[in-house]
Amino acid sequence: MLDLKQIRENPQSVQERLNRRGVGEYDIEPILELDRCQRELETRRSHLQARGNEIGKLVGQKMKSGSVEEPEIITLKDEGNLIKAQLSELEPQEKDLKAQIEVLLLTFPNLPLDSTPIGENEEQNVEVCRWGDEYIPENPNILPHWEIGEKLGILNFERSTKVAQSRFVTLIGAGAALERALIQFMLSRQIQAGYLEVSPPFLINSQSLTATGQLPKFAEESFKCDRDDLWLTPTAEVPVTNLYRDEIIPAEQLPIYHCAYTPCFRREAGSYGRDTRGLIRLHQFNKIELVKFVHPTTSSQEHESLRQDAEAILQALKLPYRVVELCTGDLGFGACKCYDLEVWLPSAGKYREISSCSNFGDFQARRGSIRFKEAGKKGTQFIHTLNGSGLAVGRTMAAILENYQQPDGTVRIPDALQPYLGREVLVHPGS
């Protein structure tokens, strides 16, 4: 959520930064107008209340010293009733304005940092670096991961549609073991890097989704359990960030680093024709998520190190990838800066997103009221939140099945992963 005070005090600067996401998409003028009305009402209301409080005290004093029937008391009571009547008109108006402002504010995205490249869409994203060109396979006949996976007997899509729908998968035998090994491998690495593992609820309430920014604008993207105001988590970012919602954290406890494995559930509304095959775009997938809660002055450098922690997994697995910095037009709703890690998928001949590392500044902290207090200092401040995948497990599996595919149709297991899987190669069931 944007800071209303900042909008009020620097409207042109806020508008300019919103325009970087897309000219004409966001107009702060309606908010400013509502805010002016609300503050005018607030002034009037609080003056009335002040007089009302005064009357209350006076009546109390006089009743102690005199009779209840004294005319002075009657007059005061009458004035009290008059004020009450006036307030009963003002208060709902002001409440309504406040609610309108809140609703509007929740639909506004975060302001991009000045360092975020300006651009209209993903074509203007900026490639930061490439890693592992030497690991790009030379074999020109690499099968897409879903084909090799089915040949190896470790993936089954058809039967999964029977159980659920399209865009679901069942992993079998070595496939299921491979996924489990990847989860264990990624978590172990991130725990070693200093992240405290958590295993949060997978069903989460609306308030949590609102705090991280999925609601109200992106309700279509998540699965909902209607009877209970609970949703299937679309990413561990939501439950993990919300662990600290409505809390004031002592500054000396910062930074807080968490990693979490969860399944993620997404409706993928609006992507009907895209990536219909394979592990790339499923309604349910597994992910290791990294979440940081940090002091505002450190969030940029924490963002860089978060990215490195995600990259470290790809490097350990020797999977070729590149780092892309999202331009303002492609930046996620709550992010002020974001790096995507894209892994090389030989069958497609291109890089595909496998991790997204975002800095949210105080955007989520405001929505979720996550604050910190510095000992001895007055008041509280909003913390900064960051998160990134470390990594998406299904896509990692896809990348391994392709990049480690051998001409004979077997798939080598990356060295670093072998101890977790207990085997060096995936072979056809018959051989």
Place this chain on the structure above:
RNA sequence: GGAGAGGUGGCAGAGUGGUCGAAUGCGCCUGACUUGAAAUCAGGUGAACCGCAAGGUUCCGUGGGUUCAAAUCCCACCCUCUCCGCCA
């Protein structure tokens, strides 16, 4: 699902109609003592909003109601805990 208890400041926990934004303890800050720390003693210390300021307003789970006046009384709802039932 049934029965009961409870939701108060960073935390614990008093408070049952007025001077209560709220005792007390812990924590934290400042000072004294100390080479330093600990212990002890004294003082201070909630959050949010409006206002240039003085100052004002709001907040005791949430929403309504009664009253000149509500943490306190009434109604509804939400949540947590305990016990019973069912169940992985």
